[in-house]
Amino acid sequence: MSSPSYYQGLAKTMMFTIILVSFAPLFLITLIVGYQYSVAYKEKVVAHMRELVLKHDQNVDSYLDEKVAEILVLADMGGVASFHDEANLEVLHNSLVRRHGSDFVDLGLVNSQGVQVAYSGPFKLRDANYADADWFKAVKKHQVYVSDVFLGLRGFPHFIIAVLLEAGGQEWVLRTTLDFIAFNKLVENIHVGETGMAFIINRKGDFQTTPRRDMTAEVPFLKCLIKGQNGHLDLVRGRTTMVTEINPSTGQETIFMTSPIKNGNWIMVYQQETSDAFSDLNQARNLAAVILLLGGIGITLMAFFMSRRMARKVEVSDLEKDMMNEQVIEAGKLASVGELAAGIAHEINNPVAIMVEEAGWIQDLLDEGLDKFDNKHEIQRALTQIRSQGTRCKDITHKLLSFARKIDPTIKRVALNGLVQEMVLLCEQRAKFANVHIKTNLSDSIQDVAASPSELQQVFLNLINNAIDAMDPGGGELNITTRMDNGVVLVSIADTGCGIPKANLSRIFDPFFTTKPVGKGTGLGLSIIYGIVNKMGGGITVKSVLDEGTDFILQLPSAGGVEVVQSKDSIPRLLTTNMRI
Amino acid sequence: MPATILLIDDEQGFVDTMSKRLIKRGLTVNIACGGEEGIAILESSQTIDVVVLDVKMPGLNGIDVLKAIKATYPLVEVIMLTGHATVESAIEGMKFGAFDYMLKPCVIEELLEKIDEAYDKKQTHETKIIEARARHIELRRGD
Numbered sequence: 001m002s003s004p005s006y007y008q009g010l011a012k013t014m015m016f017t018i019i020l021v022s023f024a025p026l027f028l029i030t031l032i033v034g035y036q037y038s039v040a041y042k043e044k045v046v047a048h049m050r051e052l053v054l055k056h057d058q059n060v061d062s063y064l065d066e067k068v069a070e071i072l073v074l075a076d077m078g079g080v081a082s083f084h085d086e087a088n089l090e091v092l093h094n095s096l097v098r099r100h101g102s103d104f105v106d107l108g109l110v111n112s113q114g115v116q117v118a119y120s121g122p123f124k125l126r127d128a129n130y131a132d133a134d135w136f137k138a139v140k141k142h143q144v145y146v147s148d149v150f151l152g153l154r155g156f157p158h159f160i161i162a163v164l165l166e167a168g169g170q171e172w173v174l175r176t177t178l179d180f181i182a183f184n185k186l187v188e189n190i191h192v193g194e195t196g197m198a199f200i201i202n203r204k205g206d207f208q209t210t211p212r213r214d215m216t217a218e219v220p221f222l223k224c225l226i227k228g229q230n231g232h233l234d235l236v237r238g239r240t241t242m243v244t245e246i247n248p249s250t251g252q253e254t255i256f257m258t259s260p261i262k263n264g265n266w267i268m269v270y271q272q273e274t275s276d277a278f279s280d281l282n283q284a285r286n287l288a289a290v291i292l293l294l295g296g297i298g299i300t301l302m303a304f305f306m307s308r309r310m311a312r313k314v315e316v317s318d319l320e321k322d323m324m325n326e327q328v329i330e331a332g333k334l335a336s337v338g339e340l341a342a343g344i345a346h347e348i349n350n351p352v353a354i355m356v357e358e359a360g361w362i363q364d365l366l367d368e369g370l371d372k373f374d375n376k377h378e379i380q381r382a383l384t385q386i387r388s389q390g391t392r393c394k395d396i397t398h399k400l401l402s403f404a405r406k407i408d409p410t411i412k413r414v415a416l417n418g419l420v421q422e423m424v425l426l427c428e429q430r431a432k433f434a435n436v437h438i439k440t441n442l443s444d445s446i447q448d449v450a451a452s453p454s455e456l457q458q459v460f461l462n463l464i465n466n467a468i469d470a471m472d473p474g475g476g477e478l479n480i481t482t483r484m485d486n487g488v489v490l491v492s493i494a495d496t497g498c499g500i501p502k503a504n505l506s507r508i509f510d511p512f513f514t515t516k517p518v519g520k521g522t523g524l525g526l527s528i529i530y531g532i533v534n535k536m537g538g539g540i541t542v543k544s545v546l547d548e549g550t551d552f553i554l555q556l557p558s559a560g561g562v563e564v565v566q567s568k569d570s571i572p573r574l575l576t577t578n579m580r581i
Numbered sequence: 582m583p584a585t586i587l588l589i590d591d592e593q594g595f596v597d598t599m600s601k602r603l604i605k606r607g608l609t610v611n612i613a614c615g616g617e618e619g620i621a622i623l624e625s626s627q628t629i630d631v632v633v634l635d636v637k638m639p640g641l642n643g644i645d646v647l648k649a650i651k652a653t654y655p656l657v658e659v660i661m662l663t664g665h666a667t668v669e670s671a672i673e674g675m676k677f678g679a680f681d682y683m684l685k686p687c688v689i690e691e692l693l694e695k696i697d698e699a700y701d702k703k704q705t706h707e708t709k710i711i712e713a714r715a716r717h718i719e720l721r722r723g724d
Contacts, residue, residue, distance in 0.1 A: 312676050345664055346664045349686075350592050350595065350685075353592070353685045353686035354592060354594045354595045354684075355593055356686035357598040357599050357602065357686065358598050360602060360689055361598050361601060361602055382598070385594055385598070386585075399664055433637050433638070433639055433642070435639060435640065
């Protein structure tokens with residue numbers, strides 16, 4: 001039980017228990033709260049992005065609508081004739097520039113052949129031919145047309161608003177160029193975190209605004225993205241759509257938030273790298289991981305050292321307990337010897353008295369004279385008697401010595417019957433005077449038990465002494481039985497004494513519990529027995545009926561495979577026996 | 582007239598030798614090897630003056646025998662013999678009317694002395710009883 005591996009196991013169990021108990025809640029809380037937090041935070045971030053995109057979306061749409069409306073107002077009010085007059089057109093253009101800032105770069109009237117007949121603006125574009133321009137074809141179909149951004153004749157990125165007018169059976173087109181830089185500012189200001197930015201592209205993947213950084217490498221990917229969206233047009237109509245993809249140009253996971261504007265001709269794209277968008281979350285996650293790691297290390301270290309210290313303390317206290325137990329057994333042994341003393345003293349005193357009387361008798365005879373009667377023969381008889389009584393004394397002291405040797409806790413293979421008989425012999429005299437008849441019924445078939453012989457002697461001596469005490473006035477019968485039961489050696493020590501009251505039955509094995517008067521019993525006998533039997537891996541049960549007797553039953557494990565430790569003093573003892581024979 | 586005594590002890594060897602020595606000193610000695618036997622001899626002989634009784638015996642022990650003797654023969658004096666360990670029971674014996682106690686093994690002269698004293702005491706008692714009876718008879722005559 002007290003092997004080093006036992007304490008190592010104890011320390012290990014303690015360590016794992018501490019780690020598990022302290023780590024599990026920490027881990028669970030971190031996991032659950034972390035998960036909840038990340039979900040909530042992501043939702044918030046995405047919602048914020050969506051809001052941002054929607055707002056700018058509307059800004060762009062309303063900007064375009066506003067410009068279109070202004071041109072339409074102009075067209076309604078002016079009429080083709082007034083636009084044809086270039087001076088008048090310049091007045092209108094100047095007015096627009098004055099009231100709307102530099103939004104309207106120029107203003108021009110184009111006839112049905114695509115030739116610009118009147119023009120006001122910074123470029124010399126009068127008589128420019130737009131017959132092949134996309135917007136010129138488109139405006140004839142749509143009446144009002146806002147073009148994509150293109151370089152055009154001026155070789156400068158711009159886009160135009162064109163309105164179809166009818167006058168005198170002829171078709172005219174009023175067109176104006178919008179300031180690309182002013183338009184660009186609408187989305188350029190969207191700048192979140194490190195990588196968050198917005199731009200507008202058309203369906204063909206041409207940039208309608210200038211992105212903050214060079215994105216030419218990403219164009220194929222973006223085209224692909226938009227095409228993918230075309231498949232889910234209704235999704236696009238549902239305003240913002242979020243896609244998280246690996247951006248091939250940067251290799252980073254990136255969130256793309258797309259939203260259609262200008263009736264779905266253009267698409268506002270907001271993109272931000274995931275790690276950047278959730279950087280706060282990632283920071284919090286890293287912090288939690290670090291705390292978890294440090295906490296884990298702390299807990300593990302603490303558990304390791306604490307469990308080791310505890311195990312060592314348990315080991316020390318076990319050692320102390322073992323030492324204490326040995327001392328108690330030793331003390332108990334002396335106490336049992338003391339109890340025996342009354343019987344032993346009488347036992348020795350009797351032969352001594354006989355010897356003294358015989359010596360006195362010899363003296364008497366010598367005083368009378370050796371020649372008288374058969375005095376010589378009588379002296380001879382007296383001497384024989386003295387010798388035999390001396391031998392009796394020697395036997396008694398030997399019996400006592402065999403018991404009173406120091407307790408030796410070494411486990412040996414013990415033949416139980418012999419040991420029981422020895423103890424019965426030792427107690428016989430005491431039993432005789434207490435009118436107790438000891439009956440032994442020892443089975444020949446019992447196996448040896450593995451035990452310390454001196455401790456087992458102690459067990460039987462205490463039990464027999466107790467039994468004799470229990471039958472004190474009046475005497476009775478003490479039955480000692482040994483037998484095998486399921487591989488266990490059973491020893492029953494049954495008396496016909498006063499029995500143990502039920503109230504005391506649970507306490508008889510407690511140390512210092514005694515019903516004897518002060519100074520008569522130590523209250524240690526049964527607790528010592530309990531300790532010894534327990535240590536052997538055996539058990540002890542009590543059956544007691546008041547006024548009828550008590551039966552102590554010992555279950556002792558048989559030695560089985562236990563190695564036979566040759567008792568060192570058994571050989572010389574055998575030799576002396578042989579010599580006597 | 583020397584005393585008639587009864588020696589009760591469970592040790593045959595002790596009883597035998599002791600009785601031989603006492604007989605040599607002029608006493609009439611009866612022996613018994615146990616309490617029951619002793620009481621039986623006491624009943625059958627009726628002439629016992631002093632009983633020398635071992636306290637610790639198997640079966641009926643010394644104290645029980647003493648009680649039985651004192652109950653039936655209050656005049657018979659009892660000297661208790663005891664080992665050291667049973668001094669308490671000897672003292673208890675004194676309470677139940679034993680004349681005295683001696684530790685075993687004892688010196689024969691001391692034992693003889695005790696027996697004499699006990700015998701004297703018994704005779705004194707008997708004389709007193711006889712005198713009392715005589716007075717009683719005288720008184721009745723005087724009626």
